[in-house]
Amino acid sequence: MMNEGKSNSILVSGESGAGKTETTKLLMRYLAFLGGRSGTGGRTVEQQVLESNPVLEAFGNAKTVRNNNSSRFGKFVELQFDKSGKISGAAIRTYLLERSRVCQTSSPERNYHCFYFLCSAPSEDIKKYKLGDPSSFHYLNQSSCIRVDGINDAEEYLATRNAMDMVGITEEEQEAIFRVVAAVLHLGNISFAKGTEADSSVIKDAKSRFHLNTAGELLMCDCEKLENALIKREINTPEGVITTTVGPNSATVSRDGFAKQIYSRLFDWLVNRINASIGQDPSSDKLIGVLDIYGFESFKTNSFEQLCINFTNEKLQQHFNQNVFKMEQEEYTREQINWSYIEFVDNQDVLDLIEKKPGGIIALLDEACMFPKSTHETLSQKLYEKFKNHKRFAKPKLSRTAFTIQHYAGDVIYQSDHFLDKNKDYVVAEHQELLNASRCSFVSVLFPPAPEENTKSSKSSSIATRFKMQLHELMETLSSTEPHYIRCVKPNSVLKPAIFENTNVLQQLRCSGVLEAIRISCAGxxxxxxxxxxxxxxxxxxxxxxxxxxxxxxxxxxxxxxxxxxxxxxxxxxxxxxxGQMAELDARRTEVRNTAARGVQSQLRTHVAREQFLILRNASVCLQSFVRARLACKLHGFLRQQAAVLKIQKNIRRYFARRTYSQLCLSAITLQTGLRTMAARNEFNSRNQDKASIHIQSRWRRHRDNLSYIKLKRAALTYQCAWRGRVARRELRQLKMAARDTQALKVAKEKLEERVEELMSRLSLEKKLR
Ligand SMILES: Nc1ncnc2c1ncn2[C@@H]1O[C@H](COP(=O)(O)OP(=O)(O)OP(=O)(O)O)[C@@H](O)[C@H]1O
The missing domain is CATH 3.30.70.1590 (Alpha-Beta Plaits)
Incomplete structure (x- = not known):
């Protein structure tokens, strides 16, 4: 797409259950991978597109005979790309949701998944919406199939809500959506009985009234008005508005129409909401569109929906024929190349039969819808008459209302019984007014007031014509793009893996023109x-x-x-x-370009690498010096800290040592003092004792010596006295002998006398002292 500068489209087609939706999902994932924006904040466009799948599947898919997860709507996803080839926006367009399924299902099919999911919701939601087992609801219990293998409704409910969160649907909106879904279920349980007057009806019983009131509460509208909207009709006449009543059958039809309208508007709202939250890129001029539209259907009973679905498939087949066969071979002829023409089955006549204006089936159906008196029988008669010679149209032998169309994929018998009802696309004015006046803004937005002048035209609008116009638009979009086709082939009808029903597969390949396409692509x-x-x-x-x-x-x-x-x-x-030749040329071109690019790249890389190296080196030197400075600073700080720590430790240790030492000293001194005091005291005591004993001894010795001295002295004195007396008497006798002789003797006599006196006085003194 980026090389050619042209938008592309991928048309996925095949029978119901062949794998179109799964293929589309894989395609989207692949395109998201190629054109996705990695690393952008928030949810990307492609993520949102992928995440919208579970929401659309919950509300637009259902179990059918052919497929447990059959898409009951067509989908065209438009991925918009910006100039750089990245996804910049996306839009999802949907086509013709099968409305009749809301009110009508038959075994072994189911209604839309969301109804079953909601009935398996957590108990608080069940209580809030006054729900119960799916089999208690008329819209679900017409079929005996309630559960489907491989689908866990409770888990899917949570997954759907999660997906809604992802695509930006708020909690309040989700609440309103499921409220509306629950209201549809309750509406289906309203039964009508015949009224007292002719052509009138009343609510059948208390159970029906309960469901009526619940539906009214959930839709937040007046319950009485809801009842009137179902069983009464207002008719505008020149004289004024006349209110009439309707019988139970018409009331039931009105109820079902109401439910279908609500559901289809809800589905359209979801699609618009998803588109709004994904966002479009108005500046984008390149897109890749992926079309996943319902596959060709041929059931036992085929109705209006099958006609629309098969008409779509015919359109797509024609697009395929146009691109693969017609235009291709026309171009070969125009360009005058050697070519032998390949035949193919052109389905233009079937398309003319269905859509031609005037005179096609759709035109006749619209015409019949305009006449109030038309019935499916009159419509069938008209069809038989008009197409009795058409080679693609036939009337089954025993039927008065059925008709057969020979489609490219086989003959399909359609029952025209409900064609008229199903083709009418208008909202009953009473229903419109009622829901527009709802107290819930979500519900009133689903039913905006219809402009006065449009009321008439909307009443006459037909689903088939609208669908035809939508398809026409789609075909125009597809024509402006480069188409690519994916044909899904259903291997078997028992929905089991690894079983191939060869005849069936061959039939599918033949009908879809794949065999001719292969021939043309081999030869062409x-x-x-x-x-x-x-x-x-x-x-x-x-x-x-x-x-x-x-x-x-x-x-x-x-x-x-x-x-x-x-x-x-x-x-x-x-x-x-x-x-394959283009691919080969491209590969060679890529090789040449790659070699050249590698040369340029290597030079550029060298330059860039050198520049980066220099910058890196300078930066790293700068960084290193800075880091080193920081490390040195840190080391310095550390060392300072360590020194401080040591100093503090030293001081603390010194303090503690000194304190311990002081305490020790004090204790030692105290001890020493005590000991010394004790020793001194002992010494003192002993000295005192010694002194006392010495004193005593000295006193005693003095006393003893004094006594002995006195004795000695006395003895000495006694001796001395005795001696001296003897000596003195001897001298006295000598002196007396000398005195007698001379005077000298006289003097000596006197001296001796004095001496005797002195000694006598001393002796008396001593005697006194003693
Ligand atoms: N590539 C696949 N791998 C495995 N199973 C697949 C694949 N494609 C389809 N299936 C199986 O087939 C079933 C039907 O596929 P899918 O819903 O895509 O069919 P469909 O063609 O879209 O049908 P419908 O037209 O009814 O919507 C899937 O639910 C899945 O079980």
Whole structure:
């Protein structure tokens, strides 16, 4: 798409249950991977598109005979790309939701998944919406199939709510959505009985009234008005508005119509809401559209929906024929290349039969809807009459209302019984007014007031015509894009893996024109390019040939010869290539470009790497010096800290040591003092004792010595006295002898006398002292 500058579309087709939806999901995932924006904040467009699938499947898919998860609506997803090839926006367009399923299901089919999911919701939700087992609701219990293998309704309910969160549907909106879904279920349980007057009806019983009131509460509208809207009709006449009543059957039809309208509007709202939250890119001019539309259907009983579905498939088949066969072969002829024409089955006549205006089935159906007196029988008669000679139309032998159309995929018998009702697309004015006046803004938005002048035209609008117009628009979109086809083939009808029903598979391949498509792609030239475009793209494979001054055709021929391709053809203005040759040329071109790119890249990378290296080196040197400075600072700080710590430790230790020492000293001194005091006291005591004993001894000795001295002295004195007396008497006798002789003796006599006296006084003194 980016190379060619042209939008693309992928048309996924096949029978119901062949795998279209699954293929579409894989495609979307692949495109999201290719064009996704990684790393952007929030949810990307592609994520939101992928996450919208569970929401649309919950409300638009149902179990059918052919597929447990059959899409009951068509879907065209438009991925918009910006100039850089990234997804910049997306839009989902849906086509013709099968409304009748809301009110009518038959075994073994189911109604839309969301009803069953809601009935398996957590108990608080069940209580809030006054729900119960699915089999208690008329819209669900018409079929005996309530559960489907492989679908866990309770888990799916939570998954759907989760997906709603993802696509940006708020909690209040989700609450309102499920309230409306529950209201539809309750509406279905309202039964009517015949009223007292003719053509009138009343609410059948208390149970029906309960459901009526619950539906009214859930839709937040007046219950009495809801009842009137179901059993009464207002008719505008020139004289004024007349209110009439309707019988039970008409009331039931009115109820079902009401429920279908609500559900289809809810579905449209969901699609619009998802589109609004994904966002479009108005500036985008390139898109890839993926079309997943309901597959061809042929049941036992086929009705209006099957006609629309098969009409769509016919349209798509024609698009396929146009692109693969008609246009292809026309171009071969125009370009005058060697070609033998391949036949194919053209389905233009079936399309004319259905959509031609005037005179096609849809036109006749619309016409019949305009006449109040038309019935399905009159419609059938008209069809039989009009197409009695049409080779694609037939009347089954024993039926008065059925008709057969020979589709490209086989004959289908349609029962026209409900064609008229199903084709009418108008909202009963009373229903419109009632819900528009709802106290719930969500419900009133679903039913905006219809403009006065449009009321008439909307009454007459038909579903088939609207659908035809939608398809026409779709075809126009597809025509402006490069189409790609994916044909899904259903291997078996028992929905089991690894079983291939060969006849069935072959029939599908034949009907969808795949066999002819294979023949044409084997024999044909799927790729073609204008000479100029071809040379512009592939000139790099042979640049020297371009230097020669030849015309474009010859240059193309020479380039292709040089490359050595075989089997191609040169037309008048274009080069026609066989399947795979373009890819081969592209591969060679890519190789040449890659080699050149590698040279440029290596030079550029060297330059960039050197620049980066220098920047890196400077930065790293700067960083290193800074880091080193920081480390040195840190080390310095650490060392300072360590020194401080040591100092503090030293001081603390010194303090503690000193304190301990002081305490020790004090204790020692105290101890020493005590001991010394004790010793001194002992010494003192002993000295005192010694002194006392010495004193005593000295006193005693003195006393003893004094006594002995006194004794000695006395003795000495006694001796001395005795001696001296003897000596003195001897001297006295001598003196007396000398005195007698002389005077000297007289003096000596006197001296001796004095002496005797002195000694006598001393002796008396001593005697006194003693
Ligand atoms: N590629 C696949 N791999 C495994 N199973 C697949 C694949 N494609 C389809 N199936 C199985 O087939 C079933 C039907 O596929 P899917 O819903 O895609 O069919 P469909 O063609 O879209 O049908 P319808 O037209 O009814 O919507 C899937 O539920 C799945 O079980």
């Amino acid at each position: 030239y799927p790729t073609r390019k204008l000479f100029h475009d071809f040379l512009h793209r592939f000139r790099i494979l042979a640049p020297e040939i371009l230097k020669e001054k030849n015309d474009e055709k010859t240059t193309c021929q020479k380039v292709l010869d040089k490359i050595g391709l075989e089997g191609y053809q040169i037309g008048r203005t274009k080069v026609f290539l066989r399947a």
